[in-house]
Amino acid sequence: MISPIRKRPPFSLKSQPGFGTIAGLCFVMLYAPIITLVVYSFNAGKYISMWEGFSLQWYVAAWGNEAVQDATIRSLYLAAQASVYSTILATMAALGTTRTPPFRGLTAIYAMINQPLMVPEIVTAVALLILFAMIKSLTGIQGMVYLVIAHTAFCIPFAYLPIRARLEGMDLILETAAADLYATPWKTFWRITLPLLWPGIIAGAMLAFVISLDDVVITEFVKSSGQETLPTYMLGQLRRVITPEINAISTLLLGLSMLVVCVLFFIERKFGK
């Protein structure tokens, strides 16, 4: 007397009506605009709305555009500096704030480090505009130094996150063992802590690099004339007639960001818990 084959699918504990559809739409919504943008960067036509065949002419145009070249070099130079400085500072701060019994002021340090994440960018941008205008008129110092300082500051919390996470996952046994074997604290750091910490440091530096490379608001306010970065150049272009050249630049930047994210994902997979 075996019961007949069940016709209805087994009752699923986890499903909710309509949720699958909305989730599907969500992914389409997230990717459709980006894919459209990438596709039209290969458009042969002059307008971004009509498809007139495949061409790389807009990449060639962007490559040959001196303003774009200039902005690209400046963006990369700025992002490289900001990511190196912020990663060094964040690594030190992470070493000082993890794997330690709580001490007075620890919460204050956390609050300081995370502060750029809480304050709206536009407010920080305006504040830096005022501060740097004062310093410029007092000292007459010009140049990239202002952008580098500003970028370093807001990159610190991003560099700090993965480094701290990595440190928290490392226990002190190896370092204690090294100390027991008469290694100096300095030697212990170079030979034990730093090699173990590398994945976190690399992840932090890459994150800081991408964050710096993508910044629009703070750069727009802090930059002097003639200090366009790629994002501020694009923001300026969006006011005018848009050609697929912008799509081409966007696609390249997107590619770079995605590459970094994929590498980060890989690092986390390989070295994470």
Add this chain to the structure above:
Amino acid sequence: MKNDKLASGPVGDMQRKRTRRNWLLSAPALVVLAAAASGPLLIVLVYSVLSAGEYGGVVWKFSTDAWFNVVFFRDIFDGTTTLADAHMKILWRSVRLSFMTTLITLTIGFPTAYVIATRPRETRSFWLFLITVPFWTNLLIRTFAILEVIRNEGLINIGLQMLGVIDKPIQMLYTDFAIMVGMTYVYLPLMVLPLYASMERLDFNLVEAAYDLYATRRKVLRRVIIPLVKPGIIAGSILVFIPSLGAFVTPRVLGGGKKMMLGNLIELQFGAGRNWPLGAALSVTLLALVMAALLIYVRSTQSHSGSVR
């Protein structure tokens, strides 16, 4: 490890040495942050009570004009004072659009996070990865992508025209709607991630218990799942609401200077408006709104964890 009460003796000495080492290690980062992140905020506060210079900048003279001008408008010709309609309108738009954006991202993000959290463990990280990729790509580029979709010659209008649904393009760009769509698009990952984090820990035994007690799917959702993931809902809402309130790039590109939000009004004062104190006062207003939202968030998490214990 917990010997911070021993103030003297070799252990307390070591403790103090460690604390000093920790501070020394953190100091360089803190100095940079104080110089280029926290400190300048104080200058903004000071600037908001100074007089405006004629060509931008300030005159070092105390004045409450800027704060007065945030709320009121004094006619230069007849000296009558009225509420500053333009400012109120922009403030209201900022709050309203941020609220709507939060609501829409929650409506889309909740089911998405739920579906991801209920996938088999091996595929979850892949779906989550798909959510994070747009988050790490340039905000300006994502806004630009939306611009291309909704503009008059964009994908939606061309598509609808080809299908014969409409014969004239619908003006979507440079409207409140455009800003809302843009913000929803760029901040959606910020909603999904914290929601997922709390749903991942959801105990489905409780869901099963509810079904055993004859709850319907809707009831399980409303009475079991939503209360359990409430911390994630609140965290996601705050993470979307705060950057929306301070949004600058998205309203500038999609509102086209016609529909401004608070961030754009601030920029205007430092640019063409040449009223730095007013810009500073508006910045402090924005900061206060954000801090209020954060405070509500902290309060709610405290009361939440308090009720559990």
